[in-house]
Amino acid sequence: MTRSILIYANCQGEELQRTCRYVQSLAGFTFKWVPLHLVTARDWETAYGPDFMADVVAVWEQAETGPVSENRTELHSRIPSGSQVLRFPPLSALCLWPFSGGDPRLAADPMRYPWTDSVAAVLATEDLPDDALFERYMHMTTERMPDLNRRLRLDVTRWTAADAIADIKAADWVTQNLTTVRLFHTSGHLTAAPIRFLLRQLLPRTEAIGPKLAAIGVQEAERLLRHHQGQDFECVPIHPLVAERMQLRFFDPDARHRWHGHEWTFRQYILHYIRWADYLD
Amino acid sequence: MQAAYVFGNVGNLTDRLGSGWSVEDEYAWTIGAESEIRLPLPGDDAAYAVRFTIHPLIYPDLRPTQRLTVLTAGEALADVVLTGRCVVEVPLPPALTRGRPDIALTLLHPDGIRPCDARPVGDSRLLSLCFHAASLVRLDQAAADSAPQAGPVQAIVAGHYTALQLARILQRLPALRDRLAVSYVDLDQTLQDPATLRAVEQAGICWILAGVGRDDVRADLRARLPASCSVVTVPTPQCNALWPFQAPDPRLIRDPLLYPQGRYPYGDRVAAGMAQFNITDDVVMMIYDSLVEKEMPDLDAALQADIDAWRAQDAVCDIQIAARLAEQFRAERWFVAPNVPGAALLRALAVRLLESPALRPLLGPQPVLPDLDRLLEGYVGRREELPIHPRVARHFRLGWWRDDMTYRWHNNRYGFRDYVIDYIRWTPWRP
Numbered sequence: 001m002t003r004s005i006l007i008y009a010n011c012q013g014e015e016l017q018r019t020c021r022y023v024q025s026l027a028g029f030t031f032k033w034v035p036l037h038l039v040t041a042r043d044w045e046t047a048y049g050p051d052f053m054a055d056v057v058a059v060w061e062q063a064e065t066g067p068v069s070e071n072r073t074e075l076h077s078r079i080p081s082g083s084q085v086l087r088f089p090p091l092s093a094l095c096l097w098p099f100s101g102g103d104p105r106l107a108a109d110p111m112r113y114p115w116t117d118s119v120a121a122v123l124a125t126e127d128l129p130d131d132a133l134f135e136r137y138m139h140m141t142t143e144r145m146p147d148l149n150r151r152l153r154l155d156v157t158r159w160t161a162a163d164a165i166a167d168i169k170a171a172d173w174v175t176q177n178l179t180t181v182r183l184f185h186t187s188g189h190l191t192a193a194p195i196r197f198l199l200r201q202l203l204p205r206t207e208a209i210g211p212k213l214a215a216i217g218v219q220e221a222e223r224l225l226r227h228h229q230g231q232d233f234e235c236v237p238i239h240p241l242v243a244e245r246m247q248l249r250f251f252d253p254d255a256r257h258r259w260h261g262h263e264w265t266f267r268q269y270i271l272h273y274i275r276w277a278d279y280l281d
Numbered sequence: 282m283q284a285a286y287v288f289g290n291v292g293n294l295t296d297r298l299g300s301g302w303s304v305e306d307e308y309a310w311t312i313g314a315e316s317e318i319r320l321p322l323p324g325d326d327a328a329y330a331v332r333f334t335i336h337p338l339i340y341p342d343l344r345p346t347q348r349l350t351v352l353t354a355g356e357a358l359a360d361v362v363l364t365g366r367c368v369v370e371v372p373l374p375p376a377l378t379r380g381r382p383d384i385a386l387t388l389l390h391p392d393g394i395r396p397c398d399a400r401p402v403g404d405s406r407l408l409s410l411c412f413h414a415a416s417l418v419r420l421d422q423a424a425a426d427s428a429p430q431a432g433p434v435q436a437i438v439a440g441h442y443t444a445l446q447l448a449r450i451l452q453r454l455p456a457l458r459d460r461l462a463v464s465y466v467d468l469d470q471t472l473q474d475p476a477t478l479r480a481v482e483q484a485g486i487c488w489i490l491a492g493v494g495r496d497d498v499r500a501d502l503r504a505r506l507p508a509s510c511s512v513v514t515v516p517t518p519q520c521n522a523l524w525p526f527q528a529p530d531p532r533l534i535r536d537p538l539l540y541p542q543g544r545y546p547y548g549d550r551v552a553a554g555m556a557q558f559n560i561t562d563d564v565v566m567m568i569y570d571s572l573v574e575k576e577m578p579d580l581d582a583a584l585q586a587d588i589d590a591w592r593a594q595d596a597v598c599d600i601q602i603a604a605r606l607a608e609q610f611r612a613e614r615w616f617v618a619p620n621v622p623g624a625a626l627l628r629a630l631a632v633r634l635l636e637s638p639a640l641r642p643l644l645g646p647q648p649v650l651p652d653l654d655r656l657l658e659g660y661v662g663r664r665e666e667l668p669i670h671p672r673v674a675r676h677f678r679l680g681w682w683r684d685d686m687t688y689r690w691h692n693n694r695y696g697f698r699d700y701v702i703d704y705i706r707w708t709p710w711r712p
Contacts, residue, residue, distance in 0.1 A: 101307030102414030227693040
């Protein structure tokens with residue numbers, strides 16, 4: 001009989017699933033992903049019924065602070081008895097993108113630039129050449145830069161709160177590495193480093209896999225992710241002033257950042273964003 | 282959109298909010314039962330509406346909806362019930378906006394609830410609606426946006442990956458928006474999709490890429506095109522000189538689940554010959570380099586063979602590109618893999634497509650090339666760049682190549698050395 005490990009998580013769970021599918025030593029397991037941010041009541045009846053759950057031997061459940069959602073209750077009611085449940089925290093960093101507020105263009109066109117920049121949004125109707133527009137953006141963002149230490153404290157509070165209800169703890173690791181290693185491409189999309197970190201925690205603790213196989217699996221996953229860029233299809237560049245104030249040692253002001261089929265500098269990204277410019281996949 | 286407004290401390294409305302607000306960094310909550318806002322206006326004679334992006338505070342068990350009434354000078358402009366995040370459009374009375382610098386709005390929101398009364402949290406503010414952003418739109422413009430447009434000319438770009446990218450480029454050029462409807466036809470797939478068939482049968486312009494796809498599909502496509510359709514054949518140049526060791530590798534097997542094109546689809550005969558070498562990376566690389574040096578073919582002859590092939594394809598196509606490729610071979614990164622065009626080649630082909638006589642009447646007076654350049658800025662493609670051996674790059678004195686250059690390989694990024702070592706060892710990688 002097949003044995004499955006069910007991952008109930010946001011898109012970070014998909015990264016775990018995709019990585020594990022390529023780990024040859026774990027070929028005896030099927031890794032299934034239920035996207036907690038997308039699943040609907042109908043999905044529970046159609047896609048995730050008894051057949052889907054029958055071979056689940058372990059669940060990697062992404063914890064969520066706050067009240068238990070209907071979907072999570074549904075999940076819990078379907079996990080086969082005896083299956084191990086390992087809770088791990090969601091990883092996110094809001095402090096690195098302090099202008100991620102409202103943008104009225106998102107209502108009509110939510111997918112073009114889904115990671116908002118409210119200062120850039122304010123400039124959307126300005127009719128200026130590139131240099132002047134970018135200078136204006138830099139001036140306004142410098143003027144309006146919020147207290148980043150406070151933002152970081154809020155993030156740490158969230159990480160700690162998620163740790164408190166999870167079996168895997170990540171707050172200390174994220175705090176220690178946030179300024180030295182690029183961990184996030186957007187506030188919620190991960191580079192390969194946190195994916196490696198999560199797998200190093202999850203695999204050895206999964207009883208159905210066992211310690212010996214888990215150790216081999218961790219090594220394989222490390223190799224697979226050596227050159228991997230993580231969830232990099234949309235990378236939002238970090239503002240140079242944020243990098244300076246937060247003392248981000250990994251920051252390279254000339255770096256190019258992937259945006260679908262493009263690689264843009266911070267300046268190019270901001271100008272495309274302000275102009276809501278189309279791009280290619 | 283005439284103006285963009287953003288709520289919150291980092292936005293541009295904070296000094297326009299009166300009583301009844303709790304402003305946070307990225308948004309503003311209405312508190313109590315009534316809130317005041319003085320919305321800036323352009324001060325001209327146009328008629329406007331404001332569109333607010335609002336998220337209501339909902340507790341399904343306690344407060345499933347939130348009501349909102351928008352007033353100005355005692356007149357109700359909008360009266361809505363919100364059940365989730367939405368956009369609320371409020372038409373502004375022209376009599377109160379014409380020539381005015383702003384308009385005072387009163388928001389009534391009688392269904393506030395204190396979060397601490399609904400959940401175990403410490404927030405005792407009486408909250409109802411979270412305002413994120415707003416836009417000011419001209420009503421005549423909004424009407425124009427929704428008015429039916431004259432039907433655009435249907436265009437087809439047929440081929441494979443290059444055709445798909447060219448179709449996407451044409452679809453995204455502002456100068457052609459609403460004037461040209463562009464569909465891609467995959468010449469490797471039998472024509473059967475109803476929407477594609479409809480597009481083919483209505484096509485006014487069809488660009489067919491030469492040398493790719495199935496002959497039967499190409500013939501079927503041509504047979505279905507209307508007699509009035511302008512058909513233009515386009516070359517699809519490829520390049521082998523930059524990757525002179527290409528050869529089949531016996532290890533290459535398609536794995537539909539993990540590697541549909543095979544683990545390393547571009548063979549390297551020198552690397553393949555070292556598959557059994559079980560030695561350290563440094564030694565592997567040293568041996569690979571010495572073998573490459575010994576076995577390096579005549580690169581100038583390889584380039585000449587490519588140029589000859591480009592010219593041969595040009596000779597049977599309506600569009601010509603070979604001379605440009607040959608002239609600028611060192612300066613432009615025409616190819617990112619033997620059969621994958623770089624941004625420069627896509628741009629050159631797109632420019633040729635835009636010069637098609639059948640397209641000229643559709644192009645307005647404004648220049649198209651600045652839009653094309655902005656669209657292609659920083660474009661590298663999404664999937665694969667095949668690393669180039671440094672000896673090859675140096676031989677051709679490629680202007681865009683650097684010693685420390687890294688290449689995208691699906692979602693990975695490799696330097697040449699790491700790629701070759703992984704290739705020799707046939708190392709699994711994760712897309």
